[in-house]
Amino acid sequence: xxxxxxxxxxxxxxxxxxxxxxxxxxxxxxxxxxxxxxxxxxxxxxxxxxxxxxxxxxxxxxxxxxxxxxxxxxxxxxxxxxxxxxxxxxxxxxxxxxxxxxxxxxxxxxxxxxxxxxxxx
Amino acid sequence: xxxxxxxxxxxxxxxxxxxxxxxxxxxxxxxxxxxxxxxxxxxxxxxxxxxxxxxxxxxxxxxxxxxxxxxxxxxxxxxxxxxxxxxxxxxxxxxxxxxxxxxxxxxxxxxxxxxxxxxxxxxxxxxxxxxxxxxxxxxxxxxxxxxxxxxxxxxxxxxxxxxxxxxxxxxxxxxxxxxxxxxxxxxxxxxxxxxxxxxxxxxxxxxxxxxxxxxxxxxxxxxxxxxxxxxxxxxxxxxxxxxxxxxxxxxxxxxxxxxxxx
Numbered sequence: 001x002x003x004x005x006x007x008x009x010x011x012x013x014x015x016x017x018x019x020x021x022x023x024x025x026x027x028x029x030x031x032x033x034x035x036x037x038x039x040x041x042x043x044x045x046x047x048x049x050x051x052x053x054x055x056x057x058x059x060x061x062x063x064x065x066x067x068x069x070x071x072x073x074x075x076x077x078x079x080x081x082x083x084x085x086x087x088x089x090x091x092x093x094x095x096x097x098x099x100x101x102x103x104x105x106x107x108x109x110x111x112x113x114x115x116x117x118x119x120x121x
Numbered sequence: 122x123x124x125x126x127x128x129x130x131x132x133x134x135x136x137x138x139x140x141x142x143x144x145x146x147x148x149x150x151x152x153x154x155x156x157x158x159x160x161x162x163x164x165x166x167x168x169x170x171x172x173x174x175x176x177x178x179x180x181x182x183x184x185x186x187x188x189x190x191x192x193x194x195x196x197x198x199x200x201x202x203x204x205x206x207x208x209x210x211x212x213x214x215x216x217x218x219x220x221x222x223x224x225x226x227x228x229x230x231x232x233x234x235x236x237x238x239x240x241x242x243x244x245x246x247x248x249x250x251x252x253x254x255x256x257x258x259x260x261x262x263x264x265x266x267x268x269x270x271x272x273x274x275x276x277x278x279x280x281x282x283x284x285x286x287x288x289x290x291x292x293x294x295x296x297x298x299x300x301x302x303x304x305x306x307x308x309x310x311x312x313x314x315x316x317x318x319x320x321x322x323x324x325x326x327x328x329x330x331x332x333x334x335x336x337x338x339x340x341x342x343x344x345x346x347x348x349x350x351x352x353x354x355x356x357x358x359x360x361x362x363x364x365x366x367x368x369x370x371x372x373x374x375x376x377x378x379x380x381x382x383x
Contacts, residue, residue: 023203023204023208023210024208025203025208025209025210025211026210026211026370026371045362046356046357046358046359046362047358047362047363047366048366050369066369066370068370071234071356072354072356073234073235073250073354073356074233074234076351076354077351098370100211100371102372104369104370
């Protein structure tokens with residue numbers, strides 16, 4: 001587990017925190033949330049790719065989230081395209097939560113049902 | 122006789138040296154052939170042109186290498202960039218984010234996407250992936266008598282050995298030089314020295330001369346690496362995109378109706 005945390009730390013340090021959308025003024029970069037979720041929408045759009053999802057909270061109530069990834073060209077460099085996710089897919093997703101509350105987040109990584117891991121570009 | 126031969130040899134070597142100097146620059150390349158800058162290039166994703174603080178961690182005025190005037194430091198402190206120690210994306214005054222204005226130059230090259238250089242005998246073009254924008258550097262000609270004021274300025278260039286020297290004026294003063302918000306006026310005079318220091322690396326050295334904004338000329342540098350994979354993509358960022366983003370992620374009410382989906 002320690003190795004996983006360390007590896008993620010190294011990964012985050014290696015990715016430049018570009019000024020634009022998804023910066024530290026919007027998201028708490030020191031926190032990570034991981035959810036088992038179902039994709040409800042996937043928008044390959046500007047300024048940043050958006051992933052909509054439903055996930056159950058601790059009480060079993062379904063909560064809707066919107067997760068901001070990176071810009072399409074940067075995501076494409078990591079192997080993403082406009083069909084990388086489909087509504088209805090079950091995923092495990094990790095993101096930084098919002099500083100301002102609300103069900104939004106900054107994408108870090110996800111694991112698909114077949115075990116394939118996809119990272120932020 | 123021996124002296125005459127010696128002087129003849131010296132004279133001949135001198136002539137050969139002169140001819141050699143005419144046909145080759147310091148890099149050993151014939152002057153009839155200029156360096157090839159063409160290719161797709163990607164920068165490091167810096168936030169500030171301050172050489173001592175490229176990631177923009179320091180507050181304006183504490184960098185130590187930017188000679189602000191009272192006008193420019195006041196302007197810097199009044200801005201709210203989306204990067205740096207005082208970043209505030211939600212209330213940013215960054216015109217490239219708030220209004221989806223063009224980045225202008227040199228900020229276009231700081232955006233973390235690629236640009237392509239296309240080289241012709243009379244002009245060199247930079248084509249940016251972001252917002253599909255471009256800039257022309259006209260070679261071996263003077264500036265216009267009354268240059269227009271434009272987002273990317275008017276640029277003329279000439280080769281000095283292996284270095285492309287570019288002189289630019291006529292910049293619209295609403296753009297920021299970099300994401301942290303270094304300002305400039307319409308009087309900005311920018312000199313670039315562009316050199317391919319090795320096959321994989323392109324270096325732009327800038328001198329910014331803008332007396333109202335900076336007490337003396339100062340220097341910045343951008344370095345780019347050659348990208349041989351992939352093709353240039355379309356990434357056009359519009360005010361509609363920004364309003365939609367703010368509605369979805371910041372729960373802001375759009376100031377104008379967002380374009381409906383077809």
